[in-house]
Amino acid sequence: MTRYAFEFSEQTRLPVIIRPTTRVCHSSGIVTFGPLPDKRNPIEFTKDPARYVPIPSNARRMRKELTERYAEAARLLQESEFFPRTGDGKKGILASGVSYAYAAQVIDDLGLRDRVTLQQIGAYPIPDKVLAEFLQAVESVLVVEELTPFVEDWVSLAAFRQRRQIPVYGKHSGHLPVEYEYSPDLVEDAMRDYLGLEKRDRSAVAVPELPSRPPVLCPGCPHRASFYLARRAFGKKTIYCNDIGCYTLGYGQPLHACDVLLCMGSSISQASGIARLTGRRTVAYIGDSTFFHSGFPALANAVQAADNITVVILDNYVAAMTGFQPSLTTHDGEGRPAAHGGSHAPDAATPRFSIEDAVRGLGVTEVYSVDPYDEDSALAAFRKARKGTGVNVVVCHSPCAVNERRRRKGQRRATFIIDRERCNACTLCVRMLGCPGILVTDGEYAIDQELCDGCALCAYVCKQKAIVQATERKESV
Ligand code: SF4
Numbered sequence: 001m002t003r004y005a006f007e008f009s010e011q012t013r014l015p016v017i018i019r020p021t022t023r024v025c026h027s028s029g030i031v032t033f034g035p036l037p038d039k040r041n042p043i044e045f046t047k048d049p050a051r052y053v054p055i056p057s058n059a060r061r062m063r064k065e066l067t068e069r070y071a072e073a074a075r076l077l078q079e080s081e082f083f084p085r086t087g088d089g090k091k092g093i094l095a096s097g098v099s100y101a102y103a104a105q106v107i108d109d110l111g112l113r114d115r116v117t118l119q120q121i122g123a124y125p126i127p128d129k130v131l132a133e134f135l136q137a138v139e140s141v142l143v144v145e146e147l148t149p150f151v152e153d154w155v156s157l158a159a160f161r162q163r164r165q166i167p168v169y170g171k172h173s174g175h176l177p178v179e180y181e182y183s184p185d186l187v188e189d190a191m192r193d194y195l196g197l198e199k200r201d202r203s204a205v206a207v208p209e210l211p212s213r214p215p216v217l218c219p220g221c222p223h224r225a226s227f228y229l230a231r232r233a234f235g236k237k238t239i240y241c242n243d244i245g246c247y248t249l250g251y252g253q254p255l256h257a258c259d260v261l262l263c264m265g266s267s268i269s270q271a272s273g274i275a276r277l278t279g280r281r282t283v284a285y286i287g288d289s290t291f292f293h294s295g296f297p298a299l300a301n302a303v304q305a306a307d308n309i310t311v312v313i314l315d316n317y318v319a320a321m322t323g324f325q326p327s328l329t330t331h332d333g334e335g336r337p338a339a340h341g342g343s344h345a346p347d348a349a350t351p352r353f354s355i356e357d358a359v360r361g362l363g364v365t366e367v368y369s370v371d372p373y374d375e376d377s378a379l380a381a382f383r384k385a386r387k388g389t390g391v392n393v394v395v396c397h398s399p400c401a402v403n404e405r406r407r408r409k410g411q412r413r414a415t416f417i418i419d420r421e422r423c424n425a426c427t428l429c430v431r432m433l434g435c436p437g438i439l440v441t442d443g444e445y446a447i448d449q450e451l452c453d454g455c456a457l458c459a460y461v462c463k464q465k466a467i468v469q470a471t472e473r474k475e476s477v
C-alpha cells in the first residue's frame, strides 16, 4: 500500500498520507519486499513558475486543476484493490483500518459469511461507485471505524444522494464509542448487537487488572537531572511550560516539570503569554530538535517583548523520541558534526551548530551553558536565571543515555549501589528523581544493576552518602 501511495502521488500530483492506527504502529511482523525499481527517478528541478508559484493568476487555474486531480484520484482508487467486498448477506458492515481485520475475524469465528456483506474502506476519497454498489447489496449498515465517524457520515450522505432510506449504525447510534482504539471484543459486541445475536458472557474470560506502569524517563536520562535542578532553583510555585519530546515525561510525580503542554514549539510562547499576564517569571522546557523545529520564532518574539521567562534548552544531541534521528547538534563523539545528508560529509573543518550563538543572534544576552551532571554549576546557573530580568536561556548539554549506551557498546561503565548500612530509608532518592533503576522492596532500597546507567544523580541527592559507585562491569546492551 505504501508503495502504491508513492506511485499514486506521482500520478495525481497529490500528497498522500499513510495513516496507520495505534495497533498497527505497535505491531511488528515479517516484511516481504516486492521488486525494487531498477533505477531511481532522475532528481532534477525543471523550472515551471506557473506550476510552483501560487500568485492569484496561477492560483485560480490551480484550483480548477486540483478539482480535476481529485476526481482522477477517486477514479484511480475505484480500480484499486483497497475496497474488497466479501460475504453475501443483507446486513452490511463497512470497516476501515485495523477494525476491518477485527470485523473479518468475528465474521469467520461466528460463521456469518452468508448473513453479512463486509466492505473494506482502505483509502480516501471513497469512490462513489464502491458505496453505491455496496448500498445496493445491503439493507442496513454498521460502520466500524476508530475515532471520528468519518466513513459513517460519508456513507449516510452517499445513501441520501442515492435516495436510499437505509439505517446506518455506528457511533451515532451508540453501537460503538467515539473515543479510543477498538479491540476485537469491542467490535464483536457491537456486531452481535447489530445482528441481534446473543451477548457473549465475558465473565469467564475476565483478565485481572495489570499494575499501572506510567512511562518514565530512562535511567541516566540527563533531562531528569535538569528537571530536578531547575525545580530546586525555581521552586514549586513557578509555572513550567513543557514541549513535545521525551522530556514531556517530566510530567507528574516526582519531577513536576510540566504544568502546561499544547503542541510542538508551544512551550516558549506559552511561557511568554503566562509571564506577560501573571507578571511572574515562567520556565519553558524545549529539546534541541524541537527548538530547531519551532522554537526560534517564539523566542524572538519573547525577546522583543522582554518577557520574563527562562528557556531551558535540553540538548541531548539527538531526536531521541522519534527514533534517534540526528539533530543539528548531533556529533560523532569526536566533536565533529554528524552527517545530515547533503553533498558532503562533515569533517573537522565543518562548523558545529551552536545553540548559544543562535539564541544570542536572536537577542538573548543572558545565556548559561551547563552540563546537568555537573550539578553544582548547573544549579548555580538556574539560580542566576531565576533572578534575571527579561528572557534568559539555560542550555543543558548532555547526551541521550540510551544513545550513549548504544555508542559505547563493549566498553565498561560504572553503576551505583546503595550501602544499606548508611541508608536510613529517607525516601529522598525515590521522591525526588523517580529513576527506574532505584528499587524499594519491603522498605529496603537497592539499585538494579541492569538498569543503572551510572549517572550518579542519586548519589548527588542522597544526604547520607549511601549511594556509591559499584565495581565497573561490562556493558551488555
Ligand atoms: S536518598 Fe539515600 S538514604 Fe535516602 S533512601 Fe535513598 S539511598 Fe537511602
Ligand code: SF4
Pocket: 219, 220, 415, 416, 433, 435, 436, 437, 438, 447, 451, 452, 453, 454, 455, 456, 457, 458, 459
Ligand atoms: S546512578 Fe542512580 S539515578 Fe543514575 S541511573 Fe543509576 S540508579 Fe538511576
